[in-house]
Structures are given as structure tokens and as C-alpha cells.
Amino acid sequence: xxxxxxxxxxxxxxxxxxxxxxxxxxxxxxxxxxxxxxxxxxxxxxxxxxxxxxxxxxxxxxxxxxxxxxxxxxxxxxxxxxxxxxxxxxxxxxxxxxxxxxxxxxxxxxxxxxxxxxxxxxxxxxxxxxxxxxxxxxxxxxxxxxxxxxxxxxxxxxxxxxxxxxxxxxxxxxxxxxxxxxxxxxxxxxxxxxxx
Numbered sequence: 001x002x003x004x005x006x007x008x009x010x011x012x013x014x015x016x017x018x019x020x021x022x023x024x025x026x027x028x029x030x031x032x033x034x035x036x037x038x039x040x041x042x043x044x045x046x047x048x049x050x051x052x053x054x055x056x057x058x059x060x061x062x063x064x065x066x067x068x069x070x071x072x073x074x075x076x077x078x079x080x081x082x083x084x085x086x087x088x089x090x091x092x093x094x095x096x097x098x099x100x101x102x103x104x105x106x107x108x109x110x111x112x113x114x115x116x117x118x119x120x121x122x123x124x125x126x127x128x129x130x131x132x133x134x135x136x137x138x139x140x141x142x143x144x145x146x147x148x149x150x151x152x153x154x155x156x157x158x159x160x161x162x163x164x165x166x167x168x169x170x171x172x173x174x175x176x177x178x179x180x181x182x183x184x185x186x187x188x189x190x191x192x193x194x195x196x
Contacts, residue, residue, distance in 0.1 A: 019059055023067035024074065027051035028081035045167070046083050049141070050174040052103050053133045056111030057182035058192065060118075064111035068104040098148020102141040109136050110175075114182060118192075122183040129182065133175025137168055 030051035056064035150160035
């Protein structure tokens with residue numbers, strides 16, 4: 001039987017809930033601002049990935065993952081906080097459905113890496129987290145987004161990958177900025193590392 005101490009460690013505290021809710025709201029704001037279409041395929045450009053990467057890098061894997069899940073749950077419930085000011089379950093079967101699936105995974109992986117290097121100097125943290133975000137951009141978000149587009153648009157994976165690649169550079173840059181901001185957050189609030 002687990003001890004009371006270990007149960008408390010694994011429980012989500014009020015502070016955790018507040019952070020998760022705050023970062024879910026931040027992701028929603030990042031999705032709404034700067035929302036415009038850059039291609040003819042219905043996948044808009046937003047600052048969404050900045051918010052997702054920042055959630056993972058600042059909060060760690062578990063809380064970052066939960067923040068993205070909360071954002072997705074609220075949007076799926078119908079609040080128009082997804083790209084193009086849309087909401088509801090139908091978005092999951094749209095052209096961006098693969099991206100939605102990738103978002104919590106992206107936050108979790110970046111958060112896992114950030115947790116490992118959170119106590120290093122800010123420059124090292126920024127470099128390592130930026131690299132992790134770049135890899136996640138292509139390997140996770142790009143791959144799942146491509147599969148979703150291929151299925152929805154009824155095109156080959158190669159054609160869908162071509163649609164996805166214009167977003168890579170912008171999302172990698174967002175990852176760098178998220179790493180810089182997260183490094184500053186950890187300097188200002190070192191207890192975030194301890195809470196992990």
C-alpha cells in the first residue's frame with residue numbers, strides 16, 4: 001500500500017492546477033493571435049506551437065502534457081479556441097486533426113528534455129530545449145500532421161509532407177523563443193523545477 005507521502009507527491013496540487021489552467025489559456029491565446037492562412041490547404045499559421053513548447057519547457061512533461069490536454073478538451077467541447085476560431089469535435093476529423101493529436105506528445109517530450117536540463121545554465125538549457133523542439137517539430141508534429149492531411153485531403157503522404165514543410169521553419173523558431181522564455185521563467189521561479 002503506497003504511503004501518504006508518496007500519494008501526496010503524485011497528486012496534482014492546487015498550484016499545479018492553476019499552472020495547468022494558465023498555460024492552457026496561454027495556448028488558446030497563442031492560437032487566436034497571429035491566426036492567418038499561409039497556404040491553400042486550410043492549415044493556418046498561428047503561435048500555437050510557441051504556447052505548446054513553452055508549456056512543456058516551463059512546466060515539465062506531466063504538467064505540460066496536462067495543460068495541452070485541457071486546451072484540447074475545452075476546444076473539443078465547443079469553445080472556439082482552435083485555429084481559425086473553431087471549436088467542437090468535428091475539428092478532429094478535419095485537415096488539422098493530426099496536428100491536434102501531436103500537440104500533447106510534443107509538450108510531453110519537450111518537457112521531459114527540459115526537466116533533465118532545467119538546473120543547467122540558461123544558455124545550455126536554451127540550446128538543448130531548442131534542439132528538442134526542432135526534432136519534435138519534424139518527427140512528431142510534422143509526421144502526425146502529414147498523416148492527418150493525407151487522410152483528409154486524399155493525397156499521398158509525399159504530397160501531404162510537402163504541404164507540412166512550410167510550417168517547419170516557423171515552428172522551429174517558435175521552439176527557440178519558447179526555450180528562451182522558459183529559461184527566464186526558471187531563473188525567476190526556480191521552485192518550478194523542484195515541483196517536478
